[in-house]
Amino acid sequence: MLCILPPFIFRDIILLSSRKYSSKIKSNLNKILLSMPKHPKHLGEIQNQRNKNKQKLSKFAPGKVTLQVLGTGTKGAPRSLYVFSDQSRYLFNCGEGTQRLAHELKLKLAKLEHIFITHPSWQNIGGLPGITLTMQDVGVPSVNIHGPTGLQELFHAAKKFVILKNMDISFAESNPKELFEDNVLKVQYVALKRHLEALPNEFPEDEHMDDIDISHGNQLGMNEDEKVDETTATGKHKRSKSISSYLSEDNSSTSSGKSRKRRRRKKNRSRSLSLDTSSNSSTTRSNDFNNSFCVTKDKGISMCYVCRLQPRPGALCLEKCVALGVPPGPLLGKLKSGEDVTLQDGRVVESKQVCEPDDPGPIFIVVDCPTEEYISSLIDNDVFKKYQKFAENDEDAASVVVHFTPKRVMDDPRYQSWMKSFLTSTQHLILNETNTCMGSIAVHRIQHKLNMIHPKIFPLLGDNGTKVADEEILKHDKSHKSDGNKELNVLSADTLTAIHLRPRKGLDRSEEIRLKPKEYINETLCIEGFSTALHDVESNVQISKYDEMVKEYPKVLFLGTGSCIPNKTRNTSGIILETGKEQRILLDCGEGTYGQIVRFFGKSKCDEVLSSLKAVYISHIHADHHIGLIGVLQNRRRALKHLNMEHEPVILLAPIQLYSWLSFYDHFFERIKDEYEFVSNSDLLYTGHRLNNITYDRIIQKLNMQEISTCFVKHCPNAFGIAFSLEDGSKITYSGDTMPCNDLTILGRNSDLLIHEATMEDDLEHEALIKMHSTTTQAIEIGKKMEAKYILLTHFSQRYAKLPRFNENFADNVGIAFDNMQVRMDDLPSLPHFNSALRLMFAEHYDEMEQKAMKRQLRNEKENESNLEKHKILKTQ
Known part of the structure; x- marks a missing residue:
């Protein structure tokens, strides 16, 4: 028996289920829940220190900026680009599995401040709930999410299981008429719109994008009293509202709901939309906002980003200063800041004589064209032309274009023509299913070890996309050409493929991950006693x-x-x-x-x-x-x-x-x-x-x-x-x-x-x-x-x-x-x-656990002895 369950009866079902469950829980469990720690004390200290460090560094443009591939976009892996400087971090797209890769690769999420989403699909946003929880745990005070309208709804709906009490999340409006700017980057938002044009081929996987039907998944086996007639006026009215509002109305009164709606409407007009995740009070989004987001889903918006590094003065060469007789002291600071100085003997030393040339800030562009229906918006957009062959000067030509675009769309002749509009020196970094590396060494390392114990129970993994270090492989320091096209400098990506933007070093594949099966096996066989145990x-x-x-x-x-x-x-x-x-x-x-x-x-x-x-x-x-x-x-x-x-x-x-x-x-x-x-x-x-x-x-x-x-x-x-x-x-x-x-x-x-x-x-x-x-x-x-x-x-x-x-x-x-x-x-x-x-x-790991257990036991014994002594003193008094 099938029926469709409208959202507005969730409240009654949830309350009934909760009452049924609560009757089974003993009263002492409720006391345990109430006594659980609510606010980790260490997070406040970490956040304060982080804010102080940020204020110190915010006056200067960083000396190092690198684009680094985190998730390659291959089948089963996230597609995500990590941009790090010696001051802060930025993430472009956050697919499912991003936080696990970041953990293994020791990328410092504590410095991540901004996440840029291109297109609101699960392959781009599936990792947001997990990575924000991890960022909260490491003391990140706030994060700003950029992207198409409506991303905040994801967190409102997920607040039942993504509890962010100690971190603020704000949502930039990503208005193409405005810029995002900090001491590291200037980012221009470029919105690609979906044109419902006739296509030569059948619409691929994302054909559901044009469906804004509000009905929901099939519901099996509901009781007769849980069914609702969808044709009733009440049902139609309820379905016109934001579903996430139903999640938050369970414990709210009508009057407080109206008050919160007015506050939400006012807040939506601000520069950015902030989500107060520390509050347990429910909030109701306005119908105006929900309607606008439905339009976004219906029409389709994919956000691209044109990113320019902030200019940086050329580095001061101390050797040249010494050769010209510039004494240590404040004159060096003036020369570094671009001022000319006069020495005691009357000689004038110009800044350009002792400083390297200024770095105007290279440009990289992040592009995601989800289907062929976005290509017209891409190639007709005048913003990109400023950074292609038509750039007014060399400094405006893009150094790197990062493509999250699927292979099917990239193979379209129109898209290829658009890529050729950039200079031949422009590097095109591809993050899609054409790559092979899934990004993890650790899972292969432990599996090769366990496979020695029992090859049937612990079989070697079927993923062979990560290259093996001791195999003869193609040299990746050369650019990969697309279909033999010499006009394009196309780069495939492995995890940790890097492109250095400042100082300019270009492509760097030295840190790309490689498997070493023989090493994993040999280091295990060398363990004393293991061969006998095996x-x-x-x-x-x-x-x-x-x-x-x-x-x-x-x-x-x-x-x-x-x-x-x-x-x-x-x-x-x-x-x-x-x-x-x-x-x-x-x-x-x-x-x-x-x-x-x-x-x-x-x-x-x-x-x-x-x-x-x-x-x-x-x-x-x-x-x-x-x-x-x-x-x-x-x-x-x-x-x-x-x-x-x-x-x-x-x-x-x-x-x-x-x-x-x-x-x-x-x-x-x-x-x-x-x-x-x-x-x-x-x-x-x-x-x-x-x-x-x-x-x-x-x-x-x-x-x-x-x-x-x-x-x-x-x-x-x-x-x-x-x-x-x-x-x-x-x-x-x-x-x-x-x-x-x-x-x-x-x-x-x-x-x-x-x-x-x-x-x-x-x-x-x-x-x-x-x-x-x-x-x-x-x-x-x-x-x-x-x-x-x-x-x-x-x-x-x-x-x-x-x-x-x-x-x-x-x-x-x-x-x-x-x-x-x-x-x-x-x-x-x-x-x-x-x-x-x-x-x-795993002897080393096991010994470490034993030592921790021993220290715990000694600490508990000391506490017990101390409490016993206090008890004796009180008893004698």
């Missing part, structure tokens, strides 16, 4: 003898095993449960999940995997569990189209609150409503299904299941665990995020496999309690209580980036999950045999 694994597991008899399905692939934010070795939550050759279910979908699929299976096979994805389960609406869903849905659609397969929506099992986020994105940004059929997790509770039988039977048949049931768990409102009973009789339970939970024990009774979160080590039980997570021992105990045959621990705090701490509770049925680890049910007995080898492989 031999023990091989003798105990006997890979070659039993492998042929192992049943292929069900199979579990871990795409992300870390918590909160991704790091270089553990991505955020994502698990593929494979129940048959053509049946896959995705359990949670953190940021970068699609990239992990590409990385594991390779660019050619990933489409087959996505096309076999029949369902996605989201346990709760924290960002690290669902922010990658839009990317997966979009790329699954592309995979079906590429394989010429019939389009079929994926079954989406999720908390009802997620539905409003997806509906919002569909309404304001890109059409995704046809990619999923929504089933509320609360309709599958083991205490009694509310989903109608016809729909339920269709789902379990489609997924090769006998039964699917959920339960509420103790983490946040509307967090769920789930159990799957498969056709072959096996049972698999997934906890999601939770404290020890009795309902989960009941749900997962007699499971063959329990996948349970183990965020903290046992010594941090108090911290786990505050954050409503489980320790390793608590997770194992839940498995024992439900009499699970095997337990796999996952969702580790990022302090356990490589390995969690072992303890005496790690029995012979307990295993540790790693990213890119694939296990069949018959593989599970092998996992405990890996522990000794793993501990040696």
Whole structure:
């Protein structure tokens, strides 16, 4: 049974679900939530120091400015350009996975002040929620986002799971008639408009851009009292409003809503739109603004940026000063500032005699032409002509043009002609799907090591786009030509490809990432005792003898095993449960999940995997569990189209609150409503299904299941665990995020496999309690209580980036999950045999954890002794 759920009944459903959940939580958990720390004290100090440093440097143009490729735009990787100076940082586009690359490459997000978005598509904005949370954690006081109108709506709608209490976000109007300017850059906004002209070819992937239908994704199995007649006047009125306003009206009165609307209208007229994320009060955007953004989506706006470095006086040459007899002191400062000076003997020393030539500031242009329909606006725009061959002087000619434009559009003869309008010396840096590098060394490094333990459970990754250092490769210091065209200086990009603008050094490929598999293996084999441990694994597991008899399905692939934010070795939550050759279910979908699929299976096979994805389960609406869903849905659609397969929506099992986020994105940004059929997790509770039988039977048949049931768990409102009973009789339970939970024990009774979160080590039980997570021992105990045959621990705090701490509770049925680890049910007995080898492989990391634990224990003992002494003194008094 299908029906479309209008946004205005979300409030009632959310309140009902919250009440139902809250009745299950004990009163002491509410006290824990109230006592959780709200404002980290260290952030204020970091922010104050940062502002002081910024004020000191803001008077001077920087001496170093470099364009550096962060995400190449290849399949599965973000496309993003990092511009850094010795003072501040700028980011152009922020696709999903940007923050993980920035973390691995040690790019200083603490200095990032401005993010420029070209086109409001997920491949450009999917990383914004994650990167802003990370920037807040490192003490960034504020960030300014530039781009097409309406980007602020993304944060308003996401404020349920992107909580920015300690950082201000402002949104520049990006008016083409105005400039953005600071001490580093002058940026001119150039808006490309979409012309709905007849095209020779069928409109490609982004054909949904012209659809402003406000209806939403398919909703399965709703109760009769939850249905709404869409033809009613009330329904029409509600749908005309901003969806994100519904997210904020749950706890607001009518009068306060009107007052906030007036304030919002007034604020929208200012130079920039600021978002006060520290306030818990709800705000309602005006209909005028929403209507204007609908026009932006309908017509299509892609923002390009013409960026000129601020001029910098030539450097003072001290050797020349000494040769001319200029004494140390204030005269040197005057010469450096461009003044001529007179020496005591009457001689005049001119500034130009002792200073290098002034640097007027080179120009780079960022261009994104999403489809052929934008090309006319590009080639007819007079702004670009000022920086092409028609430039009035050499200083105005563009040094670099960065193209985010897709290959299909770049191959258009009109676009090629526009590129030829620049000087032959202009470098064209390409950031699109024609590149191959996905950007990470760490994931390959750890996989090559783990592959030594068991090549089937830890197979080498299918992504071969990152070049290997010891292979003979093309020299990249020469420009790559496009189709043999000698008029264009076209550069492909790897991660960390750089172009130095100041001082002018041009293209620099010395820092581009390269893999060194032999080095990774040799450094592991050199570890004392590892060879012996590896031999023990091989003798105990006997890979070659039993492998042929192992049943292929069900199979579990871990795409992300870390918590909160991704790091270089553990991505955020994502698990593929494979129940048959053509049946896959995705359990949670953190940021970068699609990239992990590409990385594991390779660019050619990933489409087959996505096309076999029949369902996605989201346990709760924290960002690290669902922010990658839009990317997966979009790329699954592309995979079906590429394989010429019939389009079929994926079954989406999720908390009802997620539905409003997806509906919002569909309404304001890109059409995704046809990619999923929504089933509320609360309709599958083991205490009694509310989903109608016809729909339920269709789902379990489609997924090769006998039964699917959920339960509420103790983490946040509307967090769920789930159990799957498969056709072959096996049972698999997934906890999601939770404290020890009795309902989960009941749900997962007699499971063959329990996948349970183990965020903290046992010594941090108090911290786990505050954050409503489980320790390793608590997770194992839940498995024992439900009499699970095997337990796999996952969702580790990022302090356990490589390995969690072992303890005496790690029995012979307990295993540790790693990213890119694939296990069949018959593989599970092998996992405990890996522990000794793993501990040696990551000995340095493990010793560091042990030392921290020892210091923690000593500190606690001292505190206990101090408290005991105080107690004795008080008692004697």
